[in-house]
Amino acid sequence: DAGVTQSPTHLIKTRGQQVTLRCSPISGHKSVSWYQQVLGQGPQFIFQYYEKEERGRGNFPDRFSARQFPNYSSELNVNALLLGDSALYLCASSLGGRRTDTQYFGPGTRLTVL
Amino acid sequence: GQQLNQSPQSMFIQEGEDVSMNCTSSSIFNTWLWYKQDPGEGPVLLIALYKAGELTSNGRLTAQFGITRKDSFLNISASIPSDVGIYFCAGVYTGANSKLTFGKGITLSVRP
Numbered sequence: 001d002a003g004v005t006q007s008p009t010h011l012i013k014t015r016g017q018q019v020t021l022r023c024s025p026i027s028g029h030k031s032v033s034w035y036q037q038v039l040g041q042g043p044q045f046i047f048q049y050y051e052k053e054e055r056g057r058g059n060f061p062d063r064f065s066a067r068q069f070p071n072y073s074s075e076l077n078v079n080a081l082l083l084g085d086s087a088l089y090l091c092a093s094s095l096g097g098r099r100t101d102t103q104y105f106g107p108g109t110r111l112t113v114l
Numbered sequence: 115g116q117q118l119n120q121s122p123q124s125m126f127i128q129e130g131e132d133v134s135m136n137c138t139s140s141s142i143f144n145t146w147l148w149y150k151q152d153p154g155e156g157p158v159l160l161i162a163l164y165k166a167g168e169l170t171s172n173g174r175l176t177a178q179f180g181i182t183r184k185d186s187f188l189n190i191s192a193s194i195p196s197d198v199g200i201y202f203c204a205g206v207y208t209g210a211n212s213k214l215t216f217g218k219g220i221t222l223s224v225r226p
Contacts, residue, residue, distance in 0.1 A: 004156070033214070042118075042202050042216030043157065056213055090156050103214065105149075105156030 002027070004093050004106035012112045013081050021076045021109045025093030031055070032074040033103060034066055035090040043090055049074055050097030078111075086113045117141075118203055118217035126223045127193055135188045135220050137203030142183040143215075145206040148175075150199045151219070157202055161188070193224050 005024045013019050025032050031050040035043035045058040049068035068074045072093075078085055088108040094101035119138045127133050137146070145164055149157035161172050163179035163186060170177055176189045186205075190197055200219040 040218070042204070042218050045213040045215070048213070058213060092156075098208075102159060102162060105158070107154065107156050 004091055004104055006089075006091050006106040006109050008109060009107070010110045010112075012114065014114050015081055015083060017081050017113075018077065018079045019081060019111060021078075021089050021091075021111070023074045023076070023091030023093075023106060025072050025074075025091075026104055029093040029095050029104075030072055031094045031097045031101065032068055032072065033092045033094070034074070034076045035092065035105075036060070037088040037090055037108070039087075046076070048097070055097050081113045083113050086111060118205060118215055120201075120203055120217035120220050122220065123218070124221045124223065126225065129193055129195060129224050129226050131193055132189065132191045133193060133222065134190075135201055135203075136185065137187070137205075137217050138185045139205060140184070142207065143205030144183070144208050146177070146179050146186040147204040147206070147214075148177050148186070148188045149202045149204060149216075151202065152199045160201075190222075193222075195224050195226055198222060198224050 007022045033048040034046040037043040046060050047066045048056040052068045063079045066076045088110050090108045091106045092103035094103045147162050148160045151157045161177040166183050167181050168179040174191045200221050202219045203217045204214050
């Protein structure tokens with residue numbers, strides 16, 4: 001069975017540009033969460049979506065937005081990129097929308113902002 | 115806000131040795147999780163703990179949910195080279211605006 005897949009694997013952008021990252025959850029999973037992992041740190045929670053509804057939002061500016069599609073895949077959008085947005089962006093899927101549901105992580109998208 | 119503390123940042127052990135990692139929090143959690151992350155990969159769940167005092171094993175790994183609900187430890191016995199990686203603790207408190215909160219991670223190196 002396929003795990004969580006993310007695309008692209010690597011991305012290079014310049015300051016001020018916009019970026020869209022994509023995630024496909026494990027088949028049967030209805031919840032997707034997004035995390036930002038800066039080098040040397042643990043992942044930081046950005047968003048959780050369940051059944052296309054936003055279930056939680058971390059402490060990130062409005063430049064960050066996301067959505068979930070009817071097939072439960074998800075996109076994370078970041079506008080007006082800053083150098084500090086350079087990080088590994090992780091997507092995790094879980095069966096339901098409960099906080100304690102086990103989350104399975106994808107390999108991440110490495111975003112570099114120049 | 116909730117913060118998880120993991121130290122030291124790096125640990126170096128000899129193959130075959132046991133190693134123990136601790137994770138402490140300023141807040142209580144209802145669930146404690148331990149993840150391992152290899153370079154270029156996402157974190158992989160090792161052990162999940164759901165009750166205070168719970169002790170759970172997964173092969174050579176053993177983890178415990180502290181009685182105060184503010185700490186957890188992970189023990190790896192008879193370490194092998196493939197144990198190399200970054201170990202993260204994470205916690206969830208199932209209240210309003212709850213989320214999965216990660217520690218900064220401990221990088222484990224195993225000398226053959």
